[in-house]
Amino acid sequence: MTIKTGVMAAALLMLAGCSMPSQHAAMETCKADNQMQQTTLYFGLNRPAGAQITTGEWQLFVDQDVTPRFRDGLTVFDARGQWLGNDGKVAREPSKALMLIHGKDAQSEKNIEALRGIYKSRFAQESVMRVDQPVCVQF
Known part of the structure; x- marks a missing residue:
């Protein structure tokens, strides 16, 4: 084993003991x-059959359904979803991401699940992906 390889192996062993703070x-x-x-x-913006969900339809959903449930604020940004379909083909879809900062309580949970249900029903969507994580917030 050369010195260079030995140094690399030692460095890798040392790094293996390191971890990111949880x-x-x-x-x-x-x-x-x-x-x-x-x-x-x-939220995906393609309907299974028919026209894409319009900017106006999205804004109406935000104004009438999201804002009354999360009055303290929210953030919406454009996204592009991509996944591998069951047929082995890559599918792509324009999307909207809605970020909510809220307390971890039953009412917030109820409101979030209501939004997912309303959107799926209104726009014939199979799913609305949800990602949750604890955060430390300061203003």
Whole structure:
């Protein structure tokens, strides 16, 4: 084994013992008043049959369904979803991502699930992806 290979092997062994700080550890340093939940919902804009969901339809959903449930604020950004279909082909779809910062409570959970159900029903969607994570929030 050459010296260079030996040094590389030693460095890899040392790095293997290193780990990223866990999200749990980061939350332990967050003041209780600043601990919240971040939920990001991903909404596809293609209908299974028919025209794409329009900007106006999306905005109406935000105004009439999202805002009344999350009055403290929200963030919407454009996204492009991609996945491998059962047929082995890559599918792509324009999407909207809705980021909500909220308390971890039953009412927020109910509101989020209501939004997912309303969107799936209104726009004939199979799913609305949901990603949750604890966050430390300061203003």
